[in-house]
Amino acid sequence: MALEQYLIVLLLKLGVVTLLASFLARSGAFQRMLMREQRTLNQRLLLALSFASIFGTGAAIRIVTRGVYQAVDLGLEASLLAGLLGGYVTGLLAGSLISLPAMLRHEYLTLPLLAGVGALGGLLRSMAPDPEQIWRFSPFLDLRIYRYFRRNHEHAKAAFQMFFLLAILAAEFVRLSLDRFFPAWIFALRPRWPHPHPLAEAAVYVTTVFAVTLPLKIWNNTRNERKLEEQQRLLIQARLDALSRQINPHFLFNTLNTVSSLIRTDPDQARAVVYKLSNILRRLLRKHDNFNALSEELDFIDDYLSIEMIRFGDKLRFDKQVDPAALDCLVPSMILQPLVENCVRHGLSRKIEGGTIRLRAELHKGRLRLLVEDDGVGIPEARLATLLEEGIGVSNVNERLKVLFGSDYRMWIDSKPGQGTRVEIEIPQLHAGATPPG
Numbered sequence: 151m152a153l154e155q156y157l158i159v160l161l162l163k164l165g166v167v168t169l170l171a172s173f174l175a176r177s178g179a180f181q182r183m184l185m186r187e188q189r190t191l192n193q194r195l196l197l198a199l200s201f202a203s204i205f206g207t208g209a210a211i212r213i214v215t216r217g218v219y220q221a222v223d224l225g226l227e228a229s230l231l232a233g234l235l236g237g238y239v240t241g242l243l244a245g246s247l248i249s250l251p252a253m254l255r256h257e258y259l260t261l262p263l264l265a266g267v268g269a270l271g272g273l274l275r276s277m278a279p280d281p282e283q284i285w286r287f288s289p290f291l292d293l294r295i296y297r298y299f300r301r302n303h304e305h306a307k308a309a310f311q312m313f314f315l316l317a318i319l320a321a322e323f324v325r326l327s328l329d330r331f332f333p334a335w336i337f338a339l340r341p342r343w344p345h346p347h348p349l350a351e352a353a354v355y356v357t358t359v360f361a362v363t364l365p366l367k368i369w370n371n372t373r374n375e376r377k378l379e380e381q382q383r384l385l386i387q388a389r390l391d392a393l394s395r396q397i398n399p400h401f402l403f404n405t406l407n408t409v410s411s412l413i414r415t416d417p418d419q420a421r422a423v424v425y426k427l428s429n430i431l432r433r434l435l436r437k438h439d440n441f442n443a444l445s446e447e448l449d450f451i452d453d454y455l456s457i458e459m460i461r462f463g464d465k466l467r468f469d470k471q472v473d474p475a476a477l478d479c480l481v482p483s484m485i486l487q488p489l490v491e492n493c494v495r496h497g498l499s500r501k502i503e504g505g506t507i508r509l510r511a512e513l514h515k516g517r518l519r520l521l522v523e524d525d526g527v528g529i530p531e532a533r534l535a536t537l538l539e540e541g542i543g544v545s546n547v548n549e550r551l552k553v554l555f556g557s558d559y560r561m562w563i564d565s566k567p568g569q570g571t572r573v574e575i576e577i578p579q580l581h582a583g584a585t586p587p588g
């Protein structure tokens with residue numbers, strides 16, 4: 151094999167290991183495995199079988215083609231990686247299984263070598279000061295030496311990184327030495343022409359180091375992406391929980407004020423309000439989902455307004471028109487109650503003769519349209535312009551819609567002083583059984 155062909159094979163080896171690592175990183179099961187630092191025995195065995203099936207196939211291709219595709223044999227690197235990710239059991243089993251095609255070709259030293267390298271990977275894993283040091287491995291020694299001498303608290307980590315590099319070089323040294331003395335019993339990529347330049351053999355070591363480093367970097371990028379996605383999901387959930395907590399106590403305190411005003415004037419009505427309030431609280435405590443069926447939200451509104459109607463009497467009227475096909479649609483939980491509460495508190499409570507709250511729900515071209523309006527005192531134009539940012543109930547509703555739907559929703563408010571306020575919401579049509587956003 152000429153020098154040019156030899157270098158091309160080494161470059162192809164790096165290309166193959168990058169391709170296989172990227173292929174594994176696309177697997178959802180493998181991504182979930184990467185996120186675990188502690189694994190059960192079954193999970194470690196499954197990881198070993200995954201490595202063996204993929205990298206053992208490469209060894210088999212090299213043997214079947216009689217060495218034409220030498221770059222696809224990554225048995226040593228795969229065994230070390232298996233031990234690094236899964237520990238001793240995974241490394242030993244993966245190395246043993248990957249060596250089977252070579253053993254069938256009478257390369258008898260392959261099994262003890264790859265099994266030993268797999269155990270070496272497990273040893274490195276157990277020696278790591280913390281699991282993240284495996285993913286942070288870098289072959290650039292100058293940086294590691296600087297850290298070793300300049301940062302006292304980094305001594306253990308820097309020492310591990312240097313030992314990691316030496317372990318890879320030692321594994322390749324053992325393979326090349328065995329190939330030199332027993333060429334028929336093991337396979338190794340090394341220059342085979344007479345009197346090769348020392349740099350040609352050094353290229354084998356460099357290739358092996360990067361054949362271990364590249365998969366770790368690719369898989370670590372996958373881990374970081376999954377972590378960012380999980381952190382984003384938790385952040386969104388925390389924001390939703392915080393917004394929900396702002397809405398529910400607001401409703402609760404106003405209802406308790408209604409009860410306190412009725413206790414002295416009408417104890418029977420107060421008891422009725424307490425009973426309805428207990429139903430509402432029971433529903434609130436039972437529900438932990440971001441989405442409910444529209445029918446459940448409307449039942450909630452009915453209970454809430456029945457309490458307010460006891461307080462306002464005939465001055466408060468409720469007109470509800472809902473498309474029956476919309477009742478099973480999913481809507482964000484507690485999305486209507488703040489709007490209805492605003493109608494009562496800010497729109498009608500200041501109007502001597504009272505008024506009417508209207509609620510509409512309809513489906514149109516795959517979208518759910520919700521309307522809440524009153525014929526109360528209205529909102530001044532100057533305040534209307536900033537209501538979505540500053541209004542407590544309205545801004546919370548808008549924020550929750552933004553978190554859940556991104557830009558795929560519409561919410562607009564129209565109000566005229568002395569005539570009333572109208573709030574409209576348009577969201578995607580979602581049915582029970584569908585996966586809601588967020």
